[in-house]
Amino acid sequence: MKKSNVGMLFALLFLVALGVGPGSRTAWSEPAKSFPTRQLTYLVCFDPGGQSDREARRQAPLLEKFLGQNVIIDYKIGGGGALGWRVLTKAKPDGYTFAGFNIPHVILQPLQQDVGYKTEEIVPLFIFHKTPLALAVLETSPFKTLKDLIDHAKKNPYLVSVGGSGAYTGYHMATLRFEKLIGAKLTYVPYTGAAPQMTSFLGGHLVAVFGASDDLTRYRDKVRILGFATDKRFPGFPDVPTLKEQGIDMVEGVDRGVAVPPGTPPDVIKKLEAAFMDIASKPEFQEEQRKNGFIPLAIGHEEGKEYLKRMTALYTEIFAEVKKR
Numbered sequence: 005m006k007k008s009n010v011g012m013l014f015a016l017l018f019l020v021a022l023g024v025g026p027g028s029r030t031a032w033s034e035p036a037k038s039f040p041t042r043q044l045t046y047l048v049c050f051d052p053g054g055q056s057d058r059e060a061r062r063q064a065p066l067l068e069k070f071l072g073q074n075v076i077i078d079y080k081i082g083g084g085g086a087l088g089w090r091v092l093t094k095a096k097p098d099g100y101t102f103a104g105f106n107i108p109h110v111i112l113q114p115l116q117q118d119v120g121y122k123t124e125e126i127v128p129l130f131i132f133h134k135t136p137l138a139l140a141v142l143e144t145s146p147f148k149t150l151k152d153l154i155d156h157a158k159k160n161p162y163l164v165s166v167g168g169s170g171a172y173t174g175y176h177m178a179t180l181r182f183e184k185l186i187g188a189k190l191t192y193v194p195y196t197g198a199a200p201q202m203t204s205f206l207g208g209h210l211v212a213v214f215g216a217s218d219d220l221t222r223y224r225d226k227v228r229i230l231g232f233a234t235d236k237r238f239p240g241f242p243d244v245p246t247l248k249e250q251g252i253d254m255v256e257g258v259d260r261g262v263a264v265p266p267g268t269p270p271d272v273i274k275k276l277e278a279a280f281m282d283i284a285s286k287p288e289f290q291e292e293q294r295k296n297g298f299i300p301l302a303i304g305h306e307e308g309k310e311y312l313k314r315m316t317a318l319y320t321e322i323f324a325e326v327k328k329r
Contacts, residue, residue, distance in 0.1 A: 084170020
């Protein structure tokens with residue numbers, strides 16, 4: 005073989021190895037095209053039995069059907085979700101690991117302290133529902149109205165305990181905002197998830213909770229809701245007034261979705277996004293969400309990134325105001 009031909013052969017082999025020769029593919033496009041080819045991991049960052057866990061388990065079999073691979077649930081619990089989100093941001097960005105995430109949790113936690121991840125490292129894949137929050141006491145509580153509770157809190161600083169899921173989360177922020185607006189001192193009690201929060205509350209260990217709409221729907225016969233932190237009355241409890249109607253100008257809730265590690269390839273994101281969109285578009289899935297006390301959403305990757313940016317600006321301002329107290 006001539007020297008020139010040998011040189012051309014080695015050059016061609018080199019180009020093919022790099023993936024830039026004729027008919028070649030980029031380093032990520034081949035795995036993206038066949039993705040997924042093995043088991044996927046869905047990280048849940050809160051306790052079993054809570055909203056994040058129940059939603060992941062509801063979605064997992066539907067994801068398996070769409071993607072053609074097993075989806076396992078893996079718990080990374082701690083720091084009000086921060087441990088799991090730290091694990092997510094350090095995971096290999098290949099699409100095989102994704103995690104449930106909550107707004108405003110992923111915004112508020114990095115504002116308060118170093119939690120091992122930054123908000124901008126959370127890459128929204130899909131946002132599937134909203135959970136309004138409401139202030140509630142037990143049905144057996146002596147507080148029959150919102151005014152009763154507020155009057156008691158003003159006369160007894162720190163004696164009104166309010167439970168919530170995590171520190172510097174939507175639940176915590178709701179308590180801090182409420183405390184500031186009514187001019188009283190409350191005691192916020194954080195739990196590692198909504199499941200232990202509600203267990204403690206139902207057991208009589210808390211005066212009140214800022215509870216998620218789905219939990220309050222599940223235990224509607226055991227609780228008395230004093231007001232929803234919504235603009236309009238919540239459809240599941242049409243007779244319960246909003247906090248706004250009672251002179252407390254605040255709206256608070258938790259958006260839940262799924263995020264992937266930074267650097268995940270666009271083609272892989274598109275495939276996963278399509279799977280979650282397929283689930284969210286099913287009428288029976290939407291109906292189940294409403295029945296269980298959620299507000300169904302279907303916010304994809306690009307829209308989700310913009311939504312997270314808007315919420316980051318909003319909660320950064322709210323956080324600064326609350327910290328002034």
